[in-house]
Amino acid sequence: MRAHVRRLTVVLAATVAGTFPTVPASAAGTPPGPVAVTAVADGLALRVDWTPPEDRTGITGYRVSTVPAGLSLDLPADADHAVLAGVRPNTGYVAEVAALAGADASPPTRAGGPVTVAAPGGSLVAVPPARLLDTRSGLGAPAGATRQVTLTVAGRGGVPGTGAAAVALNVTVTAPAGGGFVTAYPGGTARPTASNVNYARGQTVANLVVVPVGADGTVVLYSSAPTQLVADVAGWFSTAGTASPAAGLFHGLAPARLVDTRTGLGGVTPGPDGQLDVQVTGAGGVPASGVSAVVLNTTVAGADAAGFVTAYPAGQPRPTASTLNFVARQVLANRVIVPVGVDGRVSFYNRAGSTPLVVDVTGWFSDGSDPSVGGAYLASVPPTRIVDTRAGLGAPKAPVAGGASLPVAVAGRAGLPAATAALPPHRDDRQRHGGPADQRRFPHRLPVSHRPPHRLGPQLHPGRGGAQPLRRPARCRRRHAGAQLGRRHPRRRGRGRLLPRRHGGAQQHPSGGRR
Known part of the structure; x- marks a missing residue:
């Protein structure tokens, strides 16, 4: 009797399984997908909206993702939009967007077409240094001293x-007829009240400048005195669209600091026609890979003869260009953007x-091999003076102590x-969802793609949280103050020994070392 009951149970179970009606997908674990998925650019992010399915039974949340892959965010069941950073x-x-039901997910519902965030x-595309202008030889402009070149x-x-x-x-002034200044600005635009290089009579002075290119592909160099x-x-920056x-x-x-040959850090002091190779990748905060170029502050610390120094990518032919010009026993500095060469x-x-050379690294540019590292874009603006303590512009009318x-x-x-709108916070905070009350959006003009920016001189927008202090060395404050306004400033004797200018050009005694 007991065996008979067991046999009957098996038969009945098989019969029920064979005649049970088809189970809806939602009851089987796979939820229905959302509908009407749309996507639009939201500043530097992507906003995605959708309509939940009519039958929300069992739905525990939504997963928003993108093609190409890389952006993904899981949201609760009451969400109907998200912003992906x-x-x-x-x-x-x-x-x-896919609906979630525990560990199960619906087939994703796609938005209509691709969306691009501008x-x-x-x-930057860094290039080995290349000479574009030399009025001494007639390269790029007629030969001879000049007061203006449209380059x-x-x-x-x-x-x-x-x-x-x-x-x-890298703009160099050499053999000027008097004290003055040089202003670099876009071709086809009005000359601004600004200066890039300041000089005294007979000096050789250099400075690195980032300047917008005019609509005709030119840059104007104006000098207040013949020179x-x-x-x-050293490189060029693309348009935003490209x-x-x-x-x-x-x-x-x-x-x-990467190099100080006075102490043996990073190498020995180069002699005449000497070369010093400096490892920049994997040092001073620069990654070991993924680097296209570096920004260096290079200082000549008291050479025993007049000359010049050229920075260029290791393993490439030495270019006809110069980074610093100097006379004997002079101490001066200049900034350089240079591609990394063989082995970084x-x-x-x-x-x-x-x-003697001193080299400090202050930044680097990505090579695109790892898109996740992010970085800052350059939004260039025409040169505009925002501070002049002589006139009380942007600061008290008084010398800086x-x-x-x-x-x-x-x-x-x-x-x-x-600075009224916050810059994008960290990624976890930027990927968000919510109803109409959640109105935190990205500003439409920011200097970054998906990481907080850093400053690269005056042309980059400020860093985290708006206005940043601009720290200027007090030792640079006087010598050519009059030159920026087109006035000659009284000069003291003994011009041969000048202090370095971290944010300015290499100032030089009238004698030798020009290139």
Whole structure:
């Protein structure tokens, strides 16, 4: 009897299983998908909206993702929109949303077409230094001292014929007829009240400047006194529309010393026609890989002869260009943007004498091999004066005391964005959802793609949280104050020994070492 019951049970179970009606997908664990999925650019992010399915039984949340993959966010069941951060500018994304029911998910419902977030500025393409202008030889302009040159930069020295929004130039003044200043600005625009290089009679002075390119592909160099002008290009920045989503983005660093040949750090002091190769990747905060170029502050610390130093990518032919010009026993500095060469190194060529070198790294540019590293774009603006303590512009009308700092408000001035809207916070906070009350949106003009920005001189927008203090060395405050206004400033005797200018050009005694 017991065996008979067991046999009957098995038969009945098989019969029930064979005649049970089809189970709806939702009851089986797979929920119905959302409908009406749309996606739009939201500043530097991607906003995705959807309509939940009519039958929400069992739905525990939604998963928002993109094609190409990389952005994904899980949300609770009451969400109907999300904002995805970490978007690479100038890259088309197709958004898709799937409903979740525990561990199960519906097939994703896609938005209509790809959405592209516009880059807020340009990306850098660094080039080995190339000479574009030398009025001593007639390169790029008629030979002879001049007060103004309209220099064609588009299509020369590695700069493309179109698509360059700004260029990085090392501008050198040599043999000026009197004290004065040089202003670099976009061709076809009015000359601004600003200066890039200040000089005294007979000096050789250099400074690195990032200047927008005019609509005709030119940059104007104006000098308040007749002088010879030399300009070497170090790189160019794309327009926002052609900016790379990952390459040529800037990462600022706290200054780190890589070389001081006086103490043997990083190498020995180069002699005449000597060369020092410096390892820059994997040092001073620069990653070991993924780097296209570095920003270096290079100082000559008391050479025993007049000469010049050229920084260029290791393993490449030495260019006809110069980074610093100096006389014997002079101490001076200049900034340089230089591509990294073989094995992540940069070479420094010394023309004459024994020349102690000090090299500090202040930032690097990505090469695009790892898009996740992010970085800052350049949004260039025409040169505009925002501080002049002689006239009380942007600061009290008084000299800056030795050892003191001068805080300068830059946000909302001279074409820079206002500081009223916060910059994107960390990724976990930026990927969000909510109803109409959640109105935190990204500003439409920001200097970053998906990481907080760092500053690269006055052309980059300020860093975290708006206005940043601009710290200027007090030792640079006087010598050529009059030159910026077109006035000659009384000069003291003994010009041969000058202090370095971290934010300025290499000032030089009238004698030798020119290139």
